[in-house]
Each structure stands twice: as C-alpha cells, then as structure tokens.
Amino acid sequence: MVYYDISSSESIEKHAKKLEGSSINDLYSRYGCLNEKNKGRLGLLVERLHFGFENNSDERPDFPKAGDNGVELKVVPIKKIRENKSSDMIIKKEGLSVKERLVIKKIDYFKLAEEDWDDNTLLPKITLLLLMFYMYKEGLNVVDYKFLLVSLWTIPEKDMNIIRDDWKKIKRKIEKGDAHKISEGDTLYLGACTKAASSSDRTAQPYSEHEAKPRAFSLKRSYMDEVFNSLYKKRSDRKEKALLDTEMSLKEKLQDIFEPYIGMRVDEIEKQLEVDLGTSKQYLNILANEIMGVDSEDNIEEFNKAGIKIKTMRLNRKGIPIESLSLPTFDYIELKESDWLHSELYERLENTKYFFVIFDKIGVQNTKKNLKLKKVKLWNMPAEDIEKARPVWEEMHDIMVKGKDGKGIIKKVTKNGIRRTNFPAKSHRLSEVIHVRPHAKNKKDTSPLPDTFDMQGYTKHSFWFNNDYIAEQINA
Incomplete structure (x- = not known):
C-alpha cells in the first residue's frame, strides 16, 4: 500500500523524501520485493516500489493529476570529484557534481517540426520536476545507492526563456532539413543528446533525405550542477552575477556589455575601468572578467549553467590567432578504452560553448598598447x-x-x-x-x-x- 495523494505535488514530494538518506534496499528489502523481476534502472525501481506504478510509454508526466500540469519524476546521479575549497559552488567545495545530463524525452523529428512552443510535448515534462539526487558509486548495486537530496523544482522564468530559445534553435534545424547537423553545442541549457543503441543508428527526418542520429531532449550536465547546487544550499549563500534580463538573450547581453570597449586598446580599457592588471599570462582573461564585473567566469550564473568557457585570443595582422586553442589534457587510457561517441573529446566538442574575446595585435611588441579589442563571439563547434x-x-x-x-x-x-x-x-x-x-x-x-x-x-x-x-x- 502506497500512502500519498497522487493529486498533490506536496504529498508526492513528502513521500519521496522518505528515501532521503536511504536506499531502495534500506526501505524495501524486508518486503522481499528485490527479486529478479525488479532488477533494472533505479528510476524504474523508485516508480514501482516506492510510488507503486509501472513504467509506461505515456507522454504525460509521471504524476499527471498533480499540480496544474503534472509532476515528472527524475532520479539524478551524483559523483565524487576532487574537493575545490576555493570554488563558489557549495557542491564543488564538498567534492560533489552531477554525473551526467538529465534526459527528458526522445525527440520525434516529425512531430517537433509541427509543434509550437506554447503547446509542445516537452513542456509538461519540465514544468514541475521531482528531482531525486543519489550518490553514484561504480560497482555498487542500484538498490544500494543512497539518496542525498529530494526536492520539487520549477525552472526559473529566466532559465525557461533560454530553454525556449534552445528548443526553437533545435526546431529550426529540423525545419531546414538539418536534423543530421544538430549538435548539443548549438544550445545553452536544453540539449539534443544522441539517443541510440549504436553509433550507426539513424532515423528519418522531415524535409530531407539525409537520415539523422536519434536524439532526446536533455538538460545539460553543467545546468544540472547549478540546479543541484541551488537545492543543496540556499541560493543566498552564493555570490554570483546574473548577466541576463528577461528582455535580452545572453548573446545580446554580452554584446551590449563589451560594445563600449570595442576598438579600444587594452591600456585604454584598464584606464577606463580604473584597474591595473599587471603583465601576468592571464591578464587578458582578467580584463574580460573586469569588463563583465566578476572575479572569474565561475561567478557568472549563465556561464555555469550552459557550460560556457571564456577564451581570449590575439590575432596577427592576417587575422589568424597567434596560437592554436588548447583543450584540457587527455587521458591516454580513456583514449584506448572509449569509443568515439562516448569519448571525452566528443562530449567536450558536443557540449561546450565558447565565449571568444578577440584582440588585434597592432604592433610588433607584446604590450598593452599594441593590443586592441576587436570583437566578441559566442561559438560552438558545428556538428559537421x-x-x-x-x-x-x-x-x-x-x-x-x-x-x-x-x-x-x-x-x-x-x-x-x-x-x-x-x-x-x-x-x-x-x-x-x-x-x-x-x-x-x-x-x-x-x-x-x-x-x-x-x-x-x-x-x-x-x-x-x-x-x-x-x-x-x-x-x-
């Protein structure tokens, strides 16, 4: 017998919180429920054992009668990482991070091409989420995973505006017959991740004879880190700058912030900002942060959620970066054991967006007087x-x-x-x-x-x- 009100989101959350600090095994092993038939993904076990319903193919939220639009249940794995005591994120200080993106639903290219934002099949799945964060440990049986935090969560309006724009970008590619060119890097918070049994799987798309990789809507891992962090500790504990307002896109806001300094030399920008950045190797990065009014890119809420990395670069007289752009060092063992679609490189190229702050070198010497801010650009690597x-x-x-x-x-x-x-x-x-x-x-x-x-x-x-x-x- 399951004791909760299926029409009340508060009752559902209260019942879910009974798993906080415990595992499925802790609560249900004494009932003899953990037999061969129950083996499977943790989410299915939570649905069946804790909430008393079977998994189905219904496109509605898991609790369709709760709240105005229903409640969708999602279990979210958390992994241990190296503690970073200097981080502004509470979870990073404690050595915690969301393990992977949060997959919402499979994308039907044909159906999506006909949908409008205000009446689409994604919205009911993300309007009100019941998030159940659990501690992942390799080799441990899923029934022994401990739940760290359980909470209802509503996407903030400013985040939903970005998710709406992400959804429209994905739809536009489908309408152009370019579903095969979709990349997770195209968007900020809402991704279109690959969802296939093998790298060779393809599916039909409208408006093109090219078959595309099967994909699913997902909330990006970097975004879910922010969600987990905000739920883990009160948001008032964080000191972040939100660049976004409800009237401008992130791209427009960044352009607006940097526009007054375009065409100025670095020494002139320093003078206007009343700062002296010295001559360290990182002074251009520091200058970009000063223009945005933050101590580091880690303090920019939207950058954290979208997984955006700032890269400053100097161009020679031919307009070519003086140096190639590095990615983090790779793991030789991971290179051997991984396949392309699950490799660190593919994940990074698919999911990372870069904010380029670009300077022209206008003289021979590497001095601040010989560097002029040329432009800024938000960029991700095209799928092709x-x-x-x-x-x-x-x-x-x-x-x-x-x-x-x-x-x-x-x-x-x-x-x-x-x-x-x-x-x-x-x-x-x-x-x-x-x-x-x-x-x-x-x-x-x-x-x-x-x-x-x-x-x-x-x-x-x-x-x-x-x-x-x-x-x-x-x-x-």
Whole structure:
C-alpha cells in the first residue's frame, strides 16, 4: 500500500523524501520485493516500489493529476570529484557534481517540426520536476545507492526563456532539413543528446533525405550542477552575477556589455575601468572578467549553467590567432578504452560553448598598447566539424590500442634528445580542424599509459583547435 495523494505535488514530494538518506534496499528489502523481476534502472525501481506504478510509454508526466500540469519524476546521479575549497559552488567545495545530463524525452523529428512552443510535448515534462539526487558509486548495486537530496523544482522564468530559445534553435534545424547537423553545442541549457543503441543508428527526418542520429531532449550536465547546487544550499549563500534580463538573450547581453570597449586598446580599457592588471599570462582573461564585473567566469550564473568557457585570443595582422586553442589534457587510457561517441573529446566538442574575446595585435611588441579589442563571439563547434575531428581521435585511439606492437608513440629521437611522436600534428593529413601536441609543464609532467605499452607514462598531450580553423569560425 502506497500512502500519498497522487493529486498533490506536496504529498508526492513528502513521500519521496522518505528515501532521503536511504536506499531502495534500506526501505524495501524486508518486503522481499528485490527479486529478479525488479532488477533494472533505479528510476524504474523508485516508480514501482516506492510510488507503486509501472513504467509506461505515456507522454504525460509521471504524476499527471498533480499540480496544474503534472509532476515528472527524475532520479539524478551524483559523483565524487576532487574537493575545490576555493570554488563558489557549495557542491564543488564538498567534492560533489552531477554525473551526467538529465534526459527528458526522445525527440520525434516529425512531430517537433509541427509543434509550437506554447503547446509542445516537452513542456509538461519540465514544468514541475521531482528531482531525486543519489550518490553514484561504480560497482555498487542500484538498490544500494543512497539518496542525498529530494526536492520539487520549477525552472526559473529566466532559465525557461533560454530553454525556449534552445528548443526553437533545435526546431529550426529540423525545419531546414538539418536534423543530421544538430549538435548539443548549438544550445545553452536544453540539449539534443544522441539517443541510440549504436553509433550507426539513424532515423528519418522531415524535409530531407539525409537520415539523422536519434536524439532526446536533455538538460545539460553543467545546468544540472547549478540546479543541484541551488537545492543543496540556499541560493543566498552564493555570490554570483546574473548577466541576463528577461528582455535580452545572453548573446545580446554580452554584446551590449563589451560594445563600449570595442576598438579600444587594452591600456585604454584598464584606464577606463580604473584597474591595473599587471603583465601576468592571464591578464587578458582578467580584463574580460573586469569588463563583465566578476572575479572569474565561475561567478557568472549563465556561464555555469550552459557550460560556457571564456577564451581570449590575439590575432596577427592576417587575422589568424597567434596560437592554436588548447583543450584540457587527455587521458591516454580513456583514449584506448572509449569509443568515439562516448569519448571525452566528443562530449567536450558536443557540449561546450565558447565565449571568444578577440584582440588585434597592432604592433610588433607584446604590450598593452599594441593590443586592441576587436570583437566578441559566442561559438560552438558545428556538428559537421565535430565529425571532421573524429579521424584525429581515431588515430590516437588506434595508437593506444596497438601500443608497442603497432606504430607506438615515439617515431624518432633527434640529436638534441627531442622525441618526435606518431601523434597527428597540425601538419598531419587528418588534422583538418584539430591536432595533437604536448600540453605539459616539462618532460616529467606525464600521464599513465595503457598496458599495451612497456612505458608506464608519457608526457601530457591534448587536442588543439587549429588556429586557421578558429580564424574561419570567428570571421564566419
């Protein structure tokens, strides 16, 4: 017997909170309910054992009679990460983070093309969410996962405005016959994540003969981190700057903030802002934060929710970035064991949006008087370009799989002791949009290698966006 009122969101939340601090096993093992038939995803077990209903294909919310539009139940895994005591996020200080994006519902390309925002099948699924955050631990049976926090949650109006714009961007691509070009990086909070049993799965789309990857609507992991953080501790504990108002998009607001400084030299901007940033390597990043009125990008609410990264760059006289754009160092073992669609690189290219703050170098010397703010641009990698990055990743994957029995890592060692690798450099035939190069403090700064090698570790490397490719993108 389940004791809660299916028409009351408060009653549903109160009943759900009985699982806080406990696992399914803690509450239901004594009833003998955990048999073979109950094995499966945690969400299904919560629905069946705790709330007393079976999973179904109904497009309505899980509790359709509750509230004005129903309540949708979602279980959300939390993972342990390294504690960051200097973070402004309470969860990061305590070493917690949402493990993955929150998948809402599968996208029907044909149906979505005919829908309007005010009357679509997504809205009922996100209007009122019952979020049940649990602690994920690899190797642990799902019935033993402990629930950390349970709460009803309504998407704030300013967030819903962004989600509406995200939804419209996805719909526009479908209307143009470009469903096969959809990328999670296209949007800020609401993603269209791949939802397929294998990387070869494809489905039909309207307005085009090209088949597209099956996708589902999801709230991005970075956004869910913010949701979890706000529920974990009161929002008043946070000191963040919200850039957005209800009248302007994030892109418009950023353009509006930086517009007064476009065309000014760095030293002139410093003078106007009444700051002296010194000459550290990060002074352009600090300058961008000063213009936005924050201590760091981590203090910008919308950037955190959308997973936006600030990148400052200097252009030479030909309009090409002086340096290629680096991504974080990669894990050699992950390269070997992953497949393309589940790789760190694919996830990063699909989900990360960049805010480029671009400076022209107008003189020979690297001084503040020789750098002028040219423009700003919000950018994500187009889906077709992500596919162009795939051959470079596959080349690295093959090198890690073959190990010393294949080409190995080191191609030759020069007379000066410099090691030349088989990694696809910028000049490599496959390196159309990205390449691989070192990303270490020195030769001793290494990462572990897979057991296919007789060396234990090798100098840290990372994928880099080609500077000429970035030049094309910022001028597009």
